[in-house]
Amino acid sequence: xxxxxxxxxxxxxxxxxxxxxxxxxxxxxxxxxxxxxxxxxxxxxxxxxxxxxxxxxxxxxxxxxxxxxxxxxxxxxxxxxxxxxxxxxxxxxxxxxxxxxxxxxxxxxxxxxxxxxxxxxxxxxxxxxxxxxxxxxxxxxxxxxxxxxxxxx
Amino acid sequence: xxxxxxxxxxxxxxxxxxxxxxxxxxxxxxxxxxxxxxxxxxxxxxxxxxxxxxxxxxxxxxxxxxxxxxxxxxxxxxxxxxxxxxxxxxxxxxxxxxxxxxxxxxxxxxxxxxxxxxxxxxxxxxxxxxxxxxxxxxxxxxxxxxxxxxxxxxxxxxxxxxxxxxxxxxxxxxxxxxxxxxxxxxxxxxxxxxxxxxxxxxxxxxxxxxxxxxxxxxxxxxxxxxxxxxxxxxxxxxxxxxxxxxxxxxxxxxxxxxxxxxxxxxxxxxxxxxxxxxxxxxxxxxxxxxxxxxxxxxxxxxxxxxxxxxxxxxxxxxxxxxxxxxxxxxxxxxxxxxxxxxxxxxxxxxxxxxxxxxxxxxxxxxxxxxxxxxxxxxxxxxxxxxxxxxxxxxx
Numbered sequence: 001x002x003x004x005x006x007x008x009x010x011x012x013x014x015x016x017x018x019x020x021x022x023x024x025x026x027x028x029x030x031x032x033x034x035x036x037x038x039x040x041x042x043x044x045x046x047x048x049x050x051x052x053x054x055x056x057x058x059x060x061x062x063x064x065x066x067x068x069x070x071x072x073x074x075x076x077x078x079x080x081x082x083x084x085x086x087x088x089x090x091x092x093x094x095x096x097x098x099x100x101x102x103x104x105x106x107x108x109x110x111x112x113x114x115x116x117x118x119x120x121x122x123x124x125x126x127x128x129x130x131x132x133x134x135x136x137x138x139x140x141x142x143x144x145x146x147x148x149x150x151x152x153x
Numbered sequence: 154x155x156x157x158x159x160x161x162x163x164x165x166x167x168x169x170x171x172x173x174x175x176x177x178x179x180x181x182x183x184x185x186x187x188x189x190x191x192x193x194x195x196x197x198x199x200x201x202x203x204x205x206x207x208x209x210x211x212x213x214x215x216x217x218x219x220x221x222x223x224x225x226x227x228x229x230x231x232x233x234x235x236x237x238x239x240x241x242x243x244x245x246x247x248x249x250x251x252x253x254x255x256x257x258x259x260x261x262x263x264x265x266x267x268x269x270x271x272x273x274x275x276x277x278x279x280x281x282x283x284x285x286x287x288x289x290x291x292x293x294x295x296x297x298x299x300x301x302x303x304x305x306x307x308x309x310x311x312x313x314x315x316x317x318x319x320x321x322x323x324x325x326x327x328x329x330x331x332x333x334x335x336x337x338x339x340x341x342x343x344x345x346x347x348x349x350x351x352x353x354x355x356x357x358x359x360x361x362x363x364x365x366x367x368x369x370x371x372x373x374x375x376x377x378x379x380x381x382x383x384x385x386x387x388x389x390x391x392x393x394x395x396x397x398x399x400x401x402x403x404x405x406x407x408x409x410x411x412x413x414x415x416x417x418x419x420x421x422x423x424x425x426x427x428x429x430x431x432x433x434x435x436x437x438x439x440x441x442x443x444x445x446x447x448x449x450x451x452x453x454x455x456x457x458x459x460x461x462x463x464x465x466x467x468x469x470x471x472x473x474x475x476x477x478x479x480x481x482x483x484x485x486x487x488x489x490x491x492x493x494x495x496x497x498x499x500x501x502x503x504x505x506x507x508x509x510x511x512x513x514x515x516x517x518x519x520x521x522x523x524x525x526x527x528x529x530x531x532x533x534x535x536x537x538x539x540x541x542x543x544x545x546x547x548x
Binding site (some may be wrong): 015019021022023024027029030048056057062080081082083084085086087088090091094097100102104106109112114115116141143144145 | 289424
């Protein structure tokens, strides 16, 4: 793990209290990502041969098939790549947040990640600078969120 | 990477379905039995002649192959079943063609039957597929429920938004698809949605997950479809004019593929690339010795309306980024240059995973489509955003 110590802002998730029904399947491969996120650090796999940054975690680099994949920290900054806005809730946990926006973000030097748009007033536009934050659920689970770039740090 | 020219030619012998909507029967077996009887009657076959079956949607929404065979009294020497996802429709027909070509069976019935009405909304925790959200990485449509990205429509909406941005597409141009397909459904007694819609109805349609509106979404239904595949030789001895499977190519998979979106759009697990579709160079065209210009009727998987654009581009009917313009001005309506999803498609006939499209292909190529019969009906292409395709024709 590269030691650059980018700490993300941590905010309380304003939706449902329990993440139990929505929590990802944390495996041998993906555990480092979620463990670091709990500490406020965003990390992805990095190929030792071609340096491609990969998410979701995989046993082999999808670009060059090298099996030597380490972990590298990201700054948390990136640009909005796409977004969608839910006008309907499919889960109780997000019901009180409707309408809410989910972003796809091209991370600086990294892959495209999904996260909730935590801003309540502003709407993102593709290309806008955004920054990652961590949303902490009441049961301690942490998930990725995004705010307007440059704010909150 | 050639497509498969169906040398030991396979053909569709018969088709049958129950009108799409909400089944009153809480058992699926009676509607499936009706669909099978329709298909047998259509083909002029006896139930005892069916010796192969492929089931697409198994339990809990549908019946699994073993139970299906027991309940329908089918004695089979070839049985198979696929993943319970819509995207396997073309794959099932291809497997049936391969099975008859390799003499695993003489008559393979492809069955797709399920009751969506027995479950909560697709994408919500009570829906049978919800557990797939917790695969090792993401759900099959890029679902990431803990950040709110749930239901197939979420991934489709992200892909559509990126596509509109990347190619400067006016999203309101999608209305041409919804309207054309509804026009087909209005003349189709199987269809679930048959009230007319206009472009202004489309513009007034509420967002479900922006940028996708209600009229961009397929309509969930209960379905029971049976389609019988045999060799072209055997089909020639049956009731109806032969609808041959001319050639096909398989579903694609891998890091560059995403079910809702073009290769290289950057949603799902795929990276953003300078994707140029193979178009007319897709193997199915070479194997069928046809070009996109030779296709009279086009059918594609349309869980959400942008998939029609992406499929037209992937298979060379429109240039990349230009399909939204291409579909305007009646071009895809009955009577237009390339009528598409004339049954109403998943958007208006009902989400049958494409099985309604397959029935329609057969009816159109036979000239049996009644009020929605296309003038030119020698060839039809089934194709999907995710790469599989089947060319049908009389040749």
